[in-house]
Amino acid sequence: MKIAHISDLHFSSSLFVPRWADNVARAMEKERPELLVVTGDLTNDGYASEFEAAKSFLDSLEAEDMIVVPGNHDSRNLGYTVFEEIIGPRFPTYVGRGLTVVGLDSTEPDLDDGHVGREHYGPIRERFNGPNIRIVALHHHLIPIPGTGRERQIPTDAGDLLGLCKEVGVDIVLSGHKHLPWIWNLDGCYFITTATATTRRLKGRSRPAMGILEIEGHSLVLHDIKTDNLERTIALRTELRTR
Numbered sequence: 276m277k278i279a280h281i282s283d284l285h286f287s288s289s290l291f292v293p294r295w296a297d298n299v300a301r302a303m304e305k306e307r308p309e310l311l312v313v314t315g316d317l318t319n320d321g322y323a324s325e326f327e328a329a330k331s332f333l334d335s336l337e338a339e340d341m342i343v344v345p346g347n348h349d350s351r352n353l354g355y356t357v358f359e360e361i362i363g364p365r366f367p368t369y370v371g372r373g374l375t376v377v378g379l380d381s382t383e384p385d386l387d388d389g390h391v392g393r394e395h396y397g398p399i400r401e402r403f404n405g406p407n408i409r410i411v412a413l414h415h416h417l418i419p420i421p422g423t424g425r426e427r428q429i430p431t432d433a434g435d436l437l438g439l440c441k442e443v444g445v446d447i448v449l450s451g452h453k454h455l456p457w458i459w460n461l462d463g464c465y466f467i468t469t470a471t472a473t474t475r476r477l478k479g480r481s482r483p484a485m486g487i488l489e490i491e492g493h494s495l496v497l498h499d500i501k502t503d504n505l506e507r508t509i510a511l512r513t514e515l516r517t518r
Contacts, residue, residue: 277487278311278312279303279310280469281312281486282451282470283472284329284474285317285348286325288319290474291473295502295503296472298502302485302505309338310372311336311340315413316451317343318354319348320352321354321355342367342368342378344366344380347414355382373406373490375404375405375410376410376411376412377412380413382414389429390432400439409446409447411440411445411447414452415429417436418433420457422478441462444518446463446465447466448465450467454478455470455481456468456469456470458497467488470485482503485499486510495511
């Protein structure tokens with residue numbers, strides 16, 4: 276099973292780089308993943324025209340299935356309503372090929388801060404059952420990311436979400452938001468944050484990137500692909516928990 280992970284596209288931003296978007300498409304054509312996970316900030320200001328451009332781009336990519344969650348920029352200017360109209364549900368689920376992927380809307384309208392809300396915890400518990408590998412996808416990071424400055428935007432209920440991930444046995448949490456790649460291993464759950472794929476909104480000398488997760492049985496290999504030149508490296512090789 277191959278999963279592509281991209282985030283923080285920021286369509287219409289003055290810092291959006293079309294060539295990097297073209298490289299994402301090239302990487303997707305080469306990798307041909309079964310699933311594409313997009314962890315938010317498709318747009319810069321949540322406008323319908325931005326969602327339409329992002330939708331057109333995502334539909335052009337080589338992937339059998341897709342799961343997309345909104346980011347804080349997508350929830351600006353009533354963008355959370357347009358997201359559902361153009362992109363799809365804000366709490367999507369994918370089940371197949373030995374995986375269960377639960378997408379969460381961690382955004383608050385017109386705020387950069389994150390929050391999921393306890394009213395969604397029950398449905399999250401219900402979606403994770405059986406022997407499948409369990410993945411959560413959301414925009415905001417649940418654990419601080421080094422090198423990203425003062426921490427202000429972790430979801431206000433991050434502690435409860437971490438506890439929920441442990442309770443239901445989540446194996447992987449995919450996120451974006453900080454535009455900088457990082458991996459945490461917390462009690463066997465891998466928290467994987469990817470960089471922005473298509474904008475120059477970069478920290479220091481960091482580079483734009485996307486991730487490719489290869490899962491065979493319970494073996495996980497994470498490839499980091501720089502979208503400015505398609506340089507590829509292995510960022511993680513590990514064994515996931517068995518049930």
